[in-house]
Amino acid sequence: MRDPAGEIGWVVTVGQPTLEPLSPGVTRVLEDEKDKEEKSPLVMEAIHLDEKPPSNAENSFKKHESNKKGALTDIEKLYQAVPQLANVFRIKGKIGEGTFSSVYLAIGHLRGGREEKVALKHLIPTSHPVRIAAELQCLIIAGGQDNVMGVKYCFRKNDHVVIVMPYLEHESFSDILDSLSFEEVRNYMFNLLRALKRIHHFGIVHRDVKPSNFLYNRQLQQYALVDFGLAQGTPETKVELLKIIPSETQQRSSAYHKSPLTMGSQVTSPTSRQLVHQSATKTANKRLSSISQTQIKQGHKRKEDPDCHCVQRSVFGEKNFNVRSSAFQGRSTVKQPRIMDIPVRKLSVKKKATSVVNNGLGKKAASSTQAHLTCDCYAKDSVCTICLSRRQQVAPRAGTPGFRAPEVLTKCPNQTTAIDMWSAGIIFLSLLSGRYPFYKASDDLTALAQIMTIRGSRETIQAAKTFGKSILCSKEIPAQDLKKLCERLRGKTTNFDNSAGDVQMHPSQEFPLTVGIGNVSDSAFHASKKHIQYQKQSTHEDGGKEKKTLQKSSDPKGWDRVPNSAYDLLDKLLDLSPATRMTAKEALLHPFFRNVKQ
Amino acid sequence: GSADQKVKSKLKNPFLKVEDRRCRYRPFYLQLSSFPVVNYSNPRPCSPFDVEKKNAHGQKHIHNKQRNPTNSDREKRPNQVPPKHKRRKGYCECCMKKYEDLHAHIESEQHQKFAKSSQYQVVDDIISKFSCDFLELRENTPNVKRRKCNV
Numbered sequence A: 001m002r003d004p005a006g007e008i009g010w011v012v013t014v015g016q017p018t019l020e021p022l023s024p025g026v027t028r029v030l031e032d033e034k035d036k037e038e039k040s041p042l043v044m045e046a047i048h049l050d051e052k053p054p055s056n057a058e059n060s061f062k063k064h065e066s067n068k069k070g071a072l073t074d075i076e077k078l079y080q081a082v083p084q085l086a087n088v089f090r091i092k093g094k095i096g097e098g099t100f101s102s103v104y105l106a107i108g109h110l111r112g113g114r115e116e117k118v119a120l121k122h123l124i125p126t127s128h129p130v131r132i133a134a135e136l137q138c139l140i141i142a143g144g145q146d147n148v149m150g151v152k153y154c155f156r157k158n159d160h161v162v163i164v165m166p167y168l169e170h171e172s173f174s175d176i177l178d179s180l181s182f183e184e185v186r187n188y189m190f191n192l193l194r195a196l197k198r199i200h201h202f203g204i205v206h207r208d209v210k211p212s213n214f215l216y217n218r219q220l221q222q223y224a225l226v227d228f229g230l231a232q233g234t235p236e237t238k239v240e241l242l243k244i245i246p247s248e249t250q251q252r253s254s255a256y257h258k259s260p261l262t263m264g265s266q267v268t269s270p271t272s273r274q275l276v277h278q279s280a281t282k283t284a285n286k287r288l289s290s291i292s293q294t295q296i297k298q299g300h301k302r303k304e305d306p307d308c309h310c311v312q313r314s315v316f317g318e319k320n321f322n323v324r325s326s327a328f329q330g331r332s333t334v335k336q337p338r339i340m341d342i343p344v345r346k347l348s349v350k351k352k353a354t355s356v357v358n359n360g361l362g363k364k365a366a367s368s369t370q371a372h373l374t375c376d377c378y379a380k381d382s383v384c385t386i387c388l389s390r391r392q393q394v395a396p397r398a399g400t401p402g403f404r405a406p407e408v409l410t411k412c413p414n415q416t417t418a419i420d421m422w423s424a425g426i427i428f429l430s431l432l433s434g435r436y437p438f439y440k441a442s443d444d445l446t447a448l449a450q451i452m453t454i455r456g457s458r459e460t461i462q463a464a465k466t467f468g469k470s471i472l473c474s475k476e477i478p479a480q481d482l483k484k485l486c487e488r489l490r491g492k493t494t495n496f497d498n499s500a501g502d503v504q505m506h507p508s509q510e511f512p513l514t515v516g517i518g519n520v521s522d523s524a525f526h527a528s529k530k531h532i533q534y535q536k537q538s539t540h541e542d543g544g545k546e547k548k549t550l551q552k553s554s555d556p557k558g559w560d561r562v563p564n565s566a567y568d569l570l571d572k573l574l575d576l577s578p579a580t581r582m583t584a585k586e587a588l589l590h591p592f593f594r595n596v597k598q
Numbered sequence B: 001g002s003a004d005q006k007v008k009s010k011l012k013n014p015f016l017k018v019e020d021r022r023c024r025y026r027p028f029y030l031q032l033s034s035f036p037v038v039n040y041s042n043p044r045p046c047s048p049f050d051v052e053k054k055n056a057h058g059q060k061h062i063h064n065k066q067r068n069p070t071n072s073d074r075e076k077r078p079n080q081v082p083p084k085h086k087r088r089k090g091y092c093e094c095c096m097k098k099y100e101d102l103h104a105h106i107e108s109e110q111h112q113k114f115a116k117s118s119q120y121q122v123v124d125d126i127i128s129k130f131s132c133d134f135l136e137l138r139e140n141t142p143n144v145k146r147r148k149c150n151v
């Protein structure tokens, strides 16, 4: 499976739960989902996409026809939901589908009569109006420049909102990863960082930076960062509406999907997590509602210390989601009795799936006075009923596991634009190593374990201290040299003129490089064959440069001449500590980008 | 009190445990059957953390693709989307309510009331500032005459 993140276009907002790589414990539930998917009307959809776009008359005829058959295609449903669309656009087909939106390709006519392709993003009708408005505001304020997607128009009918954006035809990252030249990679990163510099300048944390949200047209050398559906504001954000989207709401992804699943041998109960998130979302939405009703601009700054959530009422006067005080419990029981069930897990650590047991103890132990009780499990390889009955920390974690920064994975409540820089580093890691997705994890701690495998356990633990987290790892894993790692993973076509001793063998890992080195002629042949293919594709672009490269280098794509500055930049983007991680602005000035053509 | 009933449990290796340094929150942890290892022998562009059976890589890959045609389909046609994944369950931010069936929920009285409410003023305020570059097709006379859209 090459692309769990989904290259289906560009609104794959949160890691699509039904497509994510599955840990063994969750497989059954999700496979049921897949079975259902496979039965969906593939054929109908395909035919529809190939059809001539319907005119209004055709469209209503078709509606009639399919109504008779009892099934409407997605396009027809969209025309029905937002009838104004039919007056302006011919919708050609669906080009993307994520958890919170679907994207369609459509054609409209500009004033001069010229046709223009647009992308229509249809938001899920359960989105809160303030969230919708915040996404629009991001596009308006930051978009349309420096590789950030802009917006042309927006349609609404009731709860259906469709955002009209310029269409950029784009590559699938996994399809082109193998054929990119080193120079293309440099340009790609430069342009990604330009987009991030721009949104960070406006105080927008994107939260879901990954290849499918960074459109890339190789031929035109055009780029666009898309999808602000999960964006959050920094305390200084210039996008006013982001200030009134409490970050808790961003967890709608977890509230949606992670709920009924048990994550392998993780004892933390997903059910309880879901309930906490659910109540968090509720509270957050109360804020949203009250604000959108009154339209008051609040100078509310989200408090970073989560303690203030549990003792005080928030400035909006609602109860706090993170409390398990008996008062709150009593009040909530009327409406939502389940939310206040405090699940105390039976400590069945040897079992794969864990059972949730409500023994009453948890309720007592979790009352606000006892929530701070300490036990002797801290930084030790044990857990007990005391520490497990504490309330769960709620921190934003929307996004895709493999792209989440360590501070996101460890639920650090104070998250900054640095989390996007980490994600950019992960993309860079994919580009340099030729591996995508690089990390493959269905849950946060597996992702963290994989990060530790690359960046070192000691280093990760040390960095986590700087953001208030203690990580205990049963195994010490050394940090990898990024250059050696990437070159080995790329399975260099090159190293034949470099010293082979450059690559350090790790005794514990099997390393098939010997095979590669043994067959130098084979790999050289392979490389030249690939190069011919690539030249065919790209005669128009970079012709001159390619020739130059050919003369200087044995690898036409320049992969034998990756400067050390590349790995230095990678190291600074994958800084485990968010406080020292390189910013987009700094990264653009990094020596790696010297002489990059803009 | 709860201390009497305290049950302690040792984590089984290998594990990863994360906790707040001020001990205010529940620790969370992961026990694995084995710690992840960078697998250099996974074929490009596969993740080095792809867990494939060592002996039967290729076979397993093929097997996976056969089992999951939607995914391989997507790889071939990146610009089009395979049939809809019916995600019916979810949470409505408008109604602050969990639902089992998206369409049923959207058509529910509560949601419809919200959908037609003034809550969307915040969106309309933004929309009112847009100007539309596109021409409106006249009803039932497409491609003949167009006027500026006014929706």
Ligand SMILES: [Zn+2]
Pocket (backbone or CB within 6 Å): A126, B092, B093, B094, B095, B096, B097, B105, B106, B110, B111, B114
């Ligand atoms: Zn609703």
